[in-house]
Amino acid sequence: MFEKIGPSGLYVLAQADHGAPGQSGAAPAETHAGTEAHGGAHKAPFPPFNSETFAGQLFWLAIFFGALYLLMSKVALPRVQNILEGRAERIEGDLAEANRLKAETDEAIASYEKTLADARAEGHRIAAEVHEQVSKEADEHRARLESELNAKLDASETQIADAKASALGNVRGIAVDAASAIVERLTGRPAEGGAVEQAVDASLAR
Amino acid sequence: MAAANDPIHQFTIVPLIGDGALAFTNSSAYMAATVAVSVGFLMFATASRTLVPGRLQSLAEMSYEFVANTIGQTAGKAGMKFFPLVFSLFMFVLVANLIGLIPFSFTVTSHIIVTFALAMLVITTVIVYGFMKHGMHFLKLFVPSGVPGYILPLVVLIEVISFLSRPISLSVRLFANMLAGHITLKVFAGFIVMLSGALGTAGLLVGILPLAMTVAITALEFLVAFLQAYVFTILTCIYLNDAIHPGH
Numbered sequence: 001m002f003e004k005i006g007p008s009g010l011y012v013l014a015q016a017d018h019g020a021p022g023q024s025g026a027a028p029a030e031t032h033a034g035t036e037a038h039g040g041a042h043k044a045p046f047p048p049f050n051s052e053t054f055a056g057q058l059f060w061l062a063i064f065f066g067a068l069y070l071l072m073s074k075v076a077l078p079r080v081q082n083i084l085e086g087r088a089e090r091i092e093g094d095l096a097e098a099n100r101l102k103a104e105t106d107e108a109i110a111s112y113e114k115t116l117a118d119a120r121a122e123g124h125r126i127a128a129e130v131h132e133q134v135s136k137e138a139d140e141h142r143a144r145l146e147s148e149l150n151a152k153l154d155a156s157e158t159q160i161a162d163a164k165a166s167a168l169g170n171v172r173g174i175a176v177d178a179a180s181a182i183v184e185r186l187t188g189r190p191a192e193g194g195a196v197e198q199a200v201d202a203s204l205a206r
Numbered sequence: 207m208a209a210a211n212d213p214i215h216q217f218t219i220v221p222l223i224g225d226g227a228l229a230f231t232n233s234s235a236y237m238a239a240t241v242a243v244s245v246g247f248l249m250f251a252t253a254s255r256t257l258v259p260g261r262l263q264s265l266a267e268m269s270y271e272f273v274a275n276t277i278g279q280t281a282g283k284a285g286m287k288f289f290p291l292v293f294s295l296f297m298f299v300l301v302a303n304l305i306g307l308i309p310f311s312f313t314v315t316s317h318i319i320v321t322f323a324l325a326m327l328v329i330t331t332v333i334v335y336g337f338m339k340h341g342m343h344f345l346k347l348f349v350p351s352g353v354p355g356y357i358l359p360l361v362v363l364i365e366v367i368s369f370l371s372r373p374i375s376l377s378v379r380l381f382a383n384m385l386a387g388h389i390t391l392k393v394f395a396g397f398i399v400m401l402s403g404a405l406g407t408a409g410l411l412v413g414i415l416p417l418a419m420t421v422a423i424t425a426l427e428f429l430v431a432f433l434q435a436y437v438f439t440i441l442t443c444i445y446l447n448d449a450i451h452p453g454h
Contacts, residue, residue, distance in 0.1 A: 047217035047317070048385060054319045055227045057219070060234035061323055068241040068298055073290035076248035080270045083255055083263070090257060 175200045213392035244297040280443035296439040303431035316384040322377035329373045336449035347452040394420045
């Protein structure tokens with residue numbers, strides 16, 4: 001069906017193209033097409049299954065596919081691989097550099113913080129030291145003052161006690177003298193030596 | 207004239223230089239173009255070697271990493287020794303498929319002998335590397351562990367058949383997809399010509415429908431071209447994984 005319609009359709013087309021073709025021009029074309037189709041069908045029914053072409057196709061396929069394999073494996077693919085590896089290395093290198101810089105930054109921050117902490121600790125230490133020294137000095141001062149005051153107090157108390165004792169001693173003598181004088185005036189004769197003293201002592205002891 | 211409308215004609219192989227069985231044919235020329243485009247693309251795209259890739263270099267790197275990831279996911283790190291082979295296969299199939307989509311061009315991968323040769327290259331690599339690496343242990347590939355003894359012969363038979371059918375399925379899948387896609391394109395495009403020829407102006411108007419189909423199928427064929435290259439690549443990786451780790 002195809003072959004029948006095909007040439008006739010083309011024949012009509014050819015006529016339209018040429019405008020007014022001579023009968024002699026179209027007829028040989030048709031017969032020529034017919035013989036070609038006939039001859040082709042007779043020689044090779046279906047080109048892909050025509051075993052006459054197999055050897056040639058295999059031969060040239062071996063040559064060209066072999067060439068393709070060699071060019072790919074030796075030239076083209078290593079080039080692409082180089083590009084890809086170069087990029088991977090570059091990215092890796094950049095990442096490593098970034099990590100290194102980050103580590104450096106971290107280190108700097110750590111050392112800064114350490115310095116800060118040290119300074120703070122030193123400050124605390126000095127403050128504590130000064131505080132301690134000051135409070136120690138204050139304590140010493142107070143203790144010295146207290147002891148001085150205590151000494152003065154003791155001295156004063158002794159002085160008071162002495163004064164009191166001497167005053168009391170004087171009172172007895174005065175009392176004995178007065179009592180003796182009173183007894184002499186009243187009795188007209190001096191009092192017996194020990195009696196007046198005994199009486200004064202007894203009344204002082206009360 | 208018949209050639210213009212014959213959907214099969216695009217697959218014929220004609221000698222360009224020389225004669226006989228090993229003549230340099232249109233197929234050979236397109237193979238050469240495939241190699242030139244694959245290598246040229248990678249070389250040109252990586253010419254400037256910039257740290258921040260441009261569009262082309264990005265594309266080249268994407269293709270590299272795409273294949274590398276495919277191998278890594280299916281065959282693991284050990285599969286990377288096959289990277290040049292897998293990448294060459296991927297690029298060859300992909301570029302051959304894409305070049306075949308250019309109108310009036312020839313599709314290298316639409317010939318079963320080419321896809322079969324590529325599939326046999328994969329299977330041969332699997333077998334040779336498997337025996338070199340593991341010796342007779344490579345045959346464990348056919349003996350799954352944990353299968354009861356009485357059904358083991360059956361399982362081994364199935365495994366052997368499945369292994370032997372791999373090159374066939376691998377090659378026929380690619381070949382048939384390319385062949386069918388190109389025939390479909392040609393048939394639908396041929397409808398436009400036939401309709402206009404048979405019905406004149408009305409035919410040209412109706413011909414818009416097959417034209418739309420042709421455009422849609424062309425888009426689909428671009429997807430198929432990439433998808434088949436990817437399928438070929440990932441199956442290659444899976445088969446290579448069997449050679450690297452024969453135990454199931």
